[in-house]
Amino acid sequence: MRKLITSMIACAVALGAMIVSLPAVAHDAWQEVKSIDVRAINKDVKPGKPTVDIGIYYAANFDEKFVEAVPLSGIMKEFMQAKKIYSKAGVQLNLLWVKSGELDPKYFSLQVSNLQASKPDDGYLNMYKEAVRQPNILSDHAQSAFETIIEPDENNNRTLYLIALQGVYMHYYDGDEKGRNWNSTLVRTGGLSFPSYMHGSTIPNRIRGVITLSRYDDKNHKIIAHELGHKLMNVSHEYKSVSPQHEIRMNGGLMVYGTGLEIPSGAEGRWHKERLHLSPYLYRADKNGNRVWNEDYKEEGFYYDSLYGDKVVQFEGQRKKR
Ligand SMILES: [Zn+2]
Structure with a gap:
């Protein structure tokens, strides 16, 4: 590549300049969807109570x-359901806006995992501890998409962004019983939250609030609430006595696959509610409307970040015996 003739280098430089300028164009292109009455949706949001700011992006093209499959109306139904679920746990969801506009179609569908940086867990430690050693890393394509879509704002790193995308593919490894042979699996996600417990600080701070939505759950309307849970409680798929795993189907909890909506509390509930209330994405508005934010993560935001104090669960890794 370094031996390219001068004119091709000039062309590449020009192309580079063009790519750099793209985000500004895309940011300007987003417009609030006027048919959605944000003020009416937020009418129950009161100052002084724990609150999370959320913006929604839905491309016009x-x-x-x-x-048809994932209509904006469906996303709004899910958002309203999420408001109810979090309200029961004492947290208000404040909708900043819903925006639409032309998005470069190259970002409609993303393979989000950096394959070179991924490998199976050895199983000597639990998945949260393994993630600290080798966190998930975004693919360049995904990072470029999120930097293009999310508009710069002083509170970027304290805001959650729900972004509709047509296809979002995530990679992980599946092992045989002895843990000797591993298959590389690519999952098409319905929603993906890029949680701190898997990424730590590998996602640039400005875009760390990203959550993608690629499916509409017209029965339970649970996807948004569940994905918000990964971000706000900073836990994987787990519920009471069930330790986290990639996919677990059972009833009861918001953070497992099934119809459950519960955000349990206490040690028995794996501190879900307590962790939610410690989230750096929460604030309380003072009398003048100024946001007083919770403390930020003390380290990089992994599961055992000292922000959570003793609101953590210790558990064994799931080692496959050879
Ligand atoms: Zn999940």
Whole structure:
């Protein structure tokens, strides 16, 4: 590559300049969706109570079939359901806006994992501890998409962004019983939260609040609430006595696959509610409307970050015996 002729280098430099300028164009292109009455949606939000700011992006030029499958109206239904669930746990969801606009179609579908940086867990430690040693890393394509979509704002790193995308593919490894042979699995996600317990600080601070939505759950309307849980409680798929795993189907908890919506508390509930209330994405508005934020993560935001004090669960890794 370094031996390219001068004109090709000049061309590449020009192309580089063009790529750099793209985000500004895309940011300007987002407009608030006027048909959605944000003030009415927020009418129950009161100053002084723990609150999370959320923005929603939905591109105007998605493919027609995707719009049928994952309509903006469906996302709004899910958002309203999430408001109820978090309200029961003492947290208000404050909708900043819903925006639409032309998005470069190269970002409609993303493979989000950096494959070179991924490997199976050895199983000597639990998944949260393994993640500290080798956190998930975003693919360049995904990072570029999120930097393009999320508009710069002073509170970027304290805000959650729900971004509709047509396809979001995540990679992980599946091992045989002895843990000798591993298959590389690519999952098409319905929603993906890029949680701190898997990424730590590998996601640039400005875009750490990203959550993608690629499916609409027209039965339980649970996807948004569940994905918000990964970000706000900073836990994986776990519930009471069930330790985290990639996929677990059972009833009861918001953070497992199933119909459950519970955010349990106390040691028995794996401190879900307590962790939610410690989240750096929460603030209380003072009398003048100024946001007084919770403390930020003390380290990089992994599960055992000292922000959580004793609101953590110690558990064994799931080692496959050879
Ligand atoms: Zn999940």
